[in-house]
Amino acid sequence: MFDKDELNKFYRYAISLTQDGDLAYDLLQSALERYLKKVSKAVENPNAYLKTIIRNLFIDHERRKKVVPMISMDNEEILNSDNYVEPTDDRSMDDVLITRQEALQLTKLLTPEENELLYLWAVEEYSTAEISVISQQPKGTILSKLHRLKKRVREQFAADTQAAKKG
């Protein structure tokens, strides 16, 4: 059904949300159980489908803990419009250089939703359309969030990157 590589990818996706290996494993196991129990018909895109289940389980888990919700509230009304697209520069963050240690710091700095977005964009190299399907948010919202995330990461690490280039 799912091979080892796929299971590890799901696990990493769950880690991008939880930043916790044990919780990520629990989420993945629960998601697989739900997938197997509930899916009575073949699915066109099982990978995206399972990721959506993992995401929803994580949202439920956070809600039970009464943690701040995943969906950010700022400009939500505008962002939710499918027609709203901010200009994005996909290469703008590719220039940012970080160490593996800084990657760890970055994941701790970001919210679960930002980590998820960064993971899907950077590691899985998903398009905004694909991310939109998994997160069930309009493409315009994803583009805007990605744009803001890139800006934030650039601000965090751009100075270091420039210094490294000069050095």
Place this chain on the structure above:
Amino acid sequence: MIQDDNQIKKPIKQALKEFYSNKSLTSEQLDRLQQLTSQNSCELERKPEKVDFHDTGESSIFSRSKYFWLSSMAASVMMFFILFDNSHPGLITSAYQDIAKDSELHNGLDIAVSNWLAVNNISPVPKEFDIEMSKFCQLEKQIATHIRVAGKSQGTAHFFFHQKDADLQAEIVQGVENEMNWKIIYIRENISVLVMYTQDMREEAVQKILLGMLPNVIV
């Protein structure tokens, strides 16, 4: 001197890929998961089939609800009599009073209600239906979110999202109160929806609204 690989600056995508590549399931975890999937894989076909992506499996309550609605009317009637034995749950009465109280209110979709739906992972009402009124209210001293939706040509439906598991254990219960049909549907932990609709509202329209708003129900 050899530089520690952890300290070498790399493009962010590469650094993140390396960071996450270190996160892998242990062989024991992998075995358990593969065992889990292999036990069930024979029951599932992998043959691609066009499926509405929003039907993510968690929405199977609605698949079941279709069966309930369309093919188990007799069972529903029996359940109604068994469960309620001529007495209506306080929740229904309370909701009916709220409907009557706000019958003249026409404020459309309130921003706070819209935000509440988003935060609770509930999709907007399908665009083809008009939201006549939305507000927060109290049902049996519990805050609920009340949305009144007009049918395309006739009828009105009310959706009360209730932040507790409802005081009923069955996943879907239904009945009639003051000539309004009602159903209570368990959505997920700590949230249920009470749907009340006039008898001239088409059942298919109610179901379409519910499926549009709750494509990812987790039971």
